Amino acid sequence: MVALVSDLRRAGVGFRSLHEALDTTTPGGRLVFHVFAAQLEHPYVIAGVNVVAAESGEAARAIVQHNRRTLARGLVEKEQGVSLSDREVDALIERGAVRQFDAMFTYTAVGEAAEVAAYLTWFQGLSGADALVTAHQAPDLDQRLATLEVAAHWGPPRG
Numbered sequence: 001m002v003a004l005v006s007d008l009r010r011a012g013v014g015f016r017s018l019h020e021a022l023d024t025t026t027p028g029g030r031l032v033f034h035v036f037a038a039q040l041e042h043p044y045v046i047a048g049v050n051v052v053a054a055e056s057g058e059a060a061r062a063i064v065q066h067n068r069r070t071l072a073r074g075l076v077e078k079e080q081g082v083s084l085s086d087r088e089v090d091a092l093i094e095r096g097a098v099r100q101f102d103a104m105f106t107y108t109a110v111g112e113a114a115e116v117a118a119y120l121t122w123f124q125g126l127s128g129a130d131a132l133v134t135a136h137q138a139p140d141l142d143q144r145l146a147t148l149e150v151a152a153h154w155g156p157p158r159g
Helices: 002-010 027-041 057-080 086-095 099-104 113-127 141-153
Strands: 046-053 108-111 131-136
Touching (some): 002 027, 046 057, 046 113, 046 141, 057 086, 057 099, 057 108, 108 113, 113 131, 113 141, 131 141
Parallel strands (some): 046 131
16 A cells, blocks of 8 residues: 555555545545555554463462353343352353353463463463453452452563
8 A cells, every 4th residue: 555655645645544534635634644654654553462470379379270160151131030059050061051151261361370370471472462451350359359460570581
């Protein structure tokens, strides 16, 4: 697109977008176009990741299992109007009946502070993100704040 607009300009033809307020026949329009073009050359990438931190990896994994149960139970009970035990919910999860919820946990930093930091560093490298948006999954406020505290102390590697 940038090359096309440049070729048009050299030929004495301006570009005017029908959908955006962009008109390269004016100095201001050319400035805006070049700012957009520069951003497209080096896009800013933001990636999202779940964070579940606790005093131990086992406690963090228990929180993830609690979250999976809560989501699955909510879906089934709402749709079918029945109450389910933890065992029944676990059986649904094992059979893959609520697979869409497991997909929500695909990228989740789980564990104690060092494990979470290592995962966040790995995930940022995998995604090529300039910034990470973290979702702090915990069943209560104290656990959510503890998870937030861990993530707040992590910083992306400086390059």
